[in-house]
Amino acid sequence: MNKSQQRGRTASRTPQGTERSQARRAELIATGKELFADTSYDALSMDDIARQAGVAKGLIYYYFTNKRGYYLAIIEDAVAELVARAGSTHDLPPAERLRHTVDGYLRYAQHHQAAYRAIVTGGVGFDAEVLAIRARVRTRLLTTIARGVWDREDLPPLARTALTGWLSGVEGVTLDWIEERELPRETVVSLLVRGLGDTLRLIEEYEPDCPAPPRPPL
Template identity: 80%
Template structure:
């Protein structure tokens, strides 16, 4: 019998082939994330990538069309991890939720510096697709902060503008921190969380119906 049993059901040969293909693609993305972790896009050729991945170059073309497609797939995978980190704190109290979100964000940037810089800077030549990926990260982080501060995501325009300003500051601070590494991560977390508290209180001044959490929470 050529079909395998999965959970008491027969898995067709085509399904098994698809699973193997998806697994192979995931392996290549994992390898790519390691390769691009500290190496810029332009510094790696397809020959370099294939050699270090231990595969034929044609296999990478098969799954990703070209180097740019491979790079975008790696960035999307990295962003998915960052977004998952941001969304995994929903069961925590507001103060711990914010601290864990910011700390997870910094940890990600610390361990995936090249990918983080690509996400924030817009990638290769300000790639529109990478910019769109960055907006996914921003939207998830803004939603996480809004839920923690006000228990909802549909916030007024002024509140959103203020939070976008804070997040732009987070991106700038993070880029500087991973470049200089002169300040402990815990201190940077405290700095950014305090800045968020100040931002929320400023929102309250302009939008009294959207009060900031009490100061001890942030």
């Protein structure tokens, strides 16, 4: 490591240096989202990424180690945004909370299609780390639903299995919707919320401690 790199690493440990470092990293991730939205992973080299970002290639290596690390960081950031948007239900009643969660999920998929596809399809081939990210986002979404419906985070096995089945259907419907663009988002929201309500009532039959919210008025 040369003296310039040492000074840079030392400065990044100060509060001001940390803030600058975090801001720079966030900028690179935002640029990466745009790049990977239009171009496949394999088609982008580190030179391409550095040129589009307007930075030296070494800076990307500094923050992310390599292209794969950069891509995984972008997916992780996309996951955090997806879960935050889906889960920002505040103090809404349970039925409205569920609709808000589904609508937030679809809005994210609609406006970040490349990132969404990477999250739910495993990204680069069968990359184990990307698949692990997908598993984490599913867990966090299931926790968001459980908290919104039952005010709890622990799920009985049957409830977890049933909701996982519903979420798998959500992923398939969402992928088809953003590809075909034939239905308004509000229609897809209603379709998925109706399916979730049916799933919750089925869960209640087997797990009385997990009551379904009242049916929304038609």
